[in-house]
Amino acid sequence: MKYRTHRCNELSLSNVGERVRVSGWVHRYRNHGGVVFIDLRDRFGITQIVCREDEKPDLHQLVDSVRSEWVLSVEGSVCRRLEGMENSNLPTGDIEVDIEKVDILSKARNLPFSISDEHIHVNEELRLEYRYLDMRRGQILDRLIYRHKVMLACRQYMDKQGFTEVVTPVLGKSTPEGARDYLVPSRIYPGSFYALPQSPQLFKQILMVGGLDRYFQIATCFRDEDLRADRQPEFSQIDIEMSFATPDDLFPIIEQLVVEMFAVQGIKIDVPLPRMTYQKAKDLYGTDKPDLRFGLQLRDCREHAKQFSFSIFLDQLAQGGTIKGFCVPGGADISRKQLDIYTEFVKRYGAMGLVWIKKQENGVASNVAKFASEEVFEAMFADFGAEDNDILLLIAAPESVVNQSLDHLRRLIAKERNLYDDSQYNFVWITDFPLFAKEDGKICSEHHPFTSPLDEDISLLDTDPLSVRSSSYDLVLNGYEIASGSQRIHNADLQNKIFSILELSPESIKEKFGFFIDALSFGTPPHLGIALGLDRIMMVLTGAEGIREVIAFPKTQKAADLMMNAPAEIMTSQLKELNIKVTS
The missing domain is CATH 2.40.50.140 (Nucleic acid-binding proteins)
Known part of the structure; x- marks a missing residue:
């Protein structure tokens, strides 16, 4: 038939x-x-x-x-x-x-939800349980087909640029890279485990040691971490590594790759893309993932704050905190009720409150009006470039709290006031990240321990490691990090030094990374790389609310597969074969 x-x-x-x-x-x-x-x-x-x-x-x-x-x-x-x-x-x-x-x-049984009416709201968990029916509604399939075309364009472009696609192992060794590993027990080696890769990081660097020169792969990666709208326990990344190259060699290649991927949808991206240092991004936007589709840039207000008799300002200045804010054009129409809502909003991020100052034709209106003279407010308006009917929104707190609070507030206000067009695509390279960060009193890697410090900062590793900048870079699109990479350490001694700063003992280094240190000891070319988050790029390109909408069979926010009912218990005989005993 x-x-x-x-x-x-x-x-x-x-x-x-x-x-x-x-x-x-x-x-x-x-x-x-x-x-x-x-x-x-x-x-x-x-x-x-x-x-x-x-x-x-x-x-x-x-x-x-x-x-x-x-x-x-x-x-x-x-x-x-x-x-x-x-x-x-x-x-x-x-x-x-x-x-x-x-x-x-x-024939088909009675449907759990309508297929023909794709505009009807269906509970997400029900959609995930019957994912095959959800696909028939059209939007998911359209996105999967679009994703295929983007991946095809990527492969064709990378091949033309001389990159070789290599599939790296899925069963590897557990190494401390940040998130928790997904572990796979070995039947042949009782008590030993493989780890699913959080990224092909070490394999792709070893490919450079092996002389491949240019590598890429559309890789599936696994991270056992708390999930958000743009996170999944398994995800896809376009993984890239190059030998004998600098960031200035890599950036044009990645920018043209972005051009090719967006051209699939008929979207024109102008290159070269702008660049901004990590510190400048933090200063102007409060984040290393700035959304550049709108303004609302932050300004440091500490000098102005010194002219206030407002105790919160003065206390923060005395304690080494900061005072920053931004100007909302035409924002004097924001009601007291809405300002109260914004105040509660920033408290979620640790702020104690929100200072607002309206520039009106008949003078100043503010919740701190009595703490400064009219001349102080006029100087602030001039500094911010504020005009009549604008409003200044300020926060006084430790710097990390101020940055995080204002970052989220500026995004919220920009969305509410329609300050950007959803069809805009604003890219920016963020460069020169700190090499290290401090968490729970311990030094940790800002990206990963294989990132090279900037040459001019290497001398600070012994005296002031937290001030060392790295040769690293992220590509940010509309406030989302869509790619991250760095120049790699290609010297075994420097790699050992970084591990020691991270408080790994020589025994731990040998156990976890001995094979990698050995590889670096046999003549390693300078190399660098980057990984682009395919799921997140597709989410932004299609306007989807989260990456679950661009993945064929995604997990829930609790890492469950509702269609297959996974994870699931396994038979006692399987546990026995793996020499595993479940204690709870």
Whole structure:
């Protein structure tokens, strides 16, 4: 049996009179007084099928029995639709297929939610449980097809640039890279475990040691971490590594890759992309992931704050805190009630409150008006470039709290006041990150321990490691980090030094990274790399609310697969075979 001569988007007036066969799902079904209309749907489109009782009574009885999402194969003649019955929204809207034969290929149970009405709200957990039905609603499949085209464009471009795609192992060794590893027990080596890769980091660096020169891979990575809207326990990244190269060699390659990926959707990206240091991003936007689609830049207000008799300002100045803020053009129309809402909003990020100062035609309105003279406020307005009917929003707190609070507040206000266009794509390279950070009183890597310090800062490793900058870079799009990379350490002695600063003992270094230190000891070329988050790029490109919407079979926010009901308990015999005993 031949299932189709045409797809459901292909028939047009040029096919009128032809005998055809189309196959697909019953999208919609209508019985209009003895005339049955079926919208037959496949992945490509919809074709209207018609069966008239007065012409084919036996066939009509069979067709009248079908229900939503049954799978049919229909044979018939292509006819022009009656005048006034055309559907300009469909490529096939001028024709219909007059049914002559129908084969019911598969029946469907009652549906847990509507397929034909893709605008109806369906609980996300129900959608994930019946992901195969959710795909039929169209949007998920469209995104998966688009994703395929982006991946294809990526592979073609990287090949032209001389990169070799290499598949690296999925079963590897657990190394301390930040997040928790997913562990796989070994049956052959009782008590020993493989780890699923958080990234192919060490493998791709070793490929450079091996002389590959240019590597890439669309890699699946695994991280056992707390999830957010843009995180999954398993995710895809476009992984890239180059030998004998500097960031100035890499950036144009990545920028053109971005151009090629966005061109799939007909979006033009202008290159070269702007660059900004980590410190400047923190100063102006409060974050190393700034959204540059709108202004609302932060300004340091400490000098102005010294002129206030406001105790919170003075206390923060005395304690080494900071005072920063931004100006909202036309923001004097923000009500007291809304300002109270903003105050509660910034408290989520550790701020104790929000100072607001309105520049009005008849003077100043502020919740700190009594703590400074009119001249002080005028000087602040001049510094911020504020005009009549603008508002200044300020926070006084430790620097990290101020930055985080104002970052989130400026994003919220920009969204509420429509200060940017969702179709804008604003990229920026963020460079010169700190090499180290401090967490819970301990020094840790800002990116990962294989990142090279800037040459001019290497001398500070012994005296002031927290001030050392790294040769690292992130690519940020509309406030999302979509790529991260660095120049790598290619000297075994320097790598050992970094490990020791991170308080790894010689024994621990040998146990965890001995193979890697050995590799660096046999002549390693200078090399660098980057990884682009494919899921996050697709999320931004498609306007999806989270990366679950651009992944075929995603996990929930609690890392559960509702369709397969995973993770799941395994049989006692399997545990015994793996020498594992579950204690709770």
